[in-house]
Amino acid sequence: MVGLLALVFAGLAALLHVYIFVLESIRWTQPGTWKTFGVADQGTADATRPMAYNQGFYNLFLAIGAAIGIVLWIVNGFDDVAGRTLLVFSLGSMLAAALVLVTSGRRYLRPAAIQGTLPLIGLVLTLLA
Template sequence: MSVVASVFVGLAALLHVSIFWMESIAWTRPEVWRRFSVADQQSADVTRPMAYNQGFYNLFLALGAGLGLVLWWTGHETAGKTLVLFATGSMLAAATVLVTSGRRYLRAALTQGTLPLLGLLTFLAA
């Protein structure tokens, strides 16, 4: 079960690193801002500081999940599990907040929250 849980958490972390890249590095590229339903380049430019900040939140959650896995697999089970559960719980909470922003965000919330949910549940069972 630990391997399955680690795969889900690792995939959740990788997803959040990719979200970081889109929001903090590539935000002003049309193929990126369109993915986030931003209307035009001017709107992307205006929202860039917000997206930059939000992207780093995603990176920090990914780093927390990754560090938790490293701790877990190197014999620091309590610290590792705690960090993994905090990071995946925070990812799941963020997805929940996103879906409360409106029905049009349901797909994004499911994308953002499914892997953390599976990681959290399987880690609780590990």
């Protein structure tokens, strides 16, 4: 049961990071997106687009790592070392990124909580499974 819950939360964390990829790498210059990230205006969104594009791909790669870990764990069973290791690395990296975001200032507590809660739960459950 714990293993199944770990997979669910890992999957949700991966989906969230795919969504962040879409926002940062595809939709960054759309007003609804840059306002969500606290960007002041269209000019600033345009100027920061390369940084956001790159950052979005980091999120996508972490999501892909978690997805591969999930597949390996399902296909090879919950004793699969490679799947578990990939999940621990991917979820741990997502959580670490959220913790780094907290160091940017108090206004980033909410985004860090959104970014880090699912990976935290998934990581703990993966370690317990």
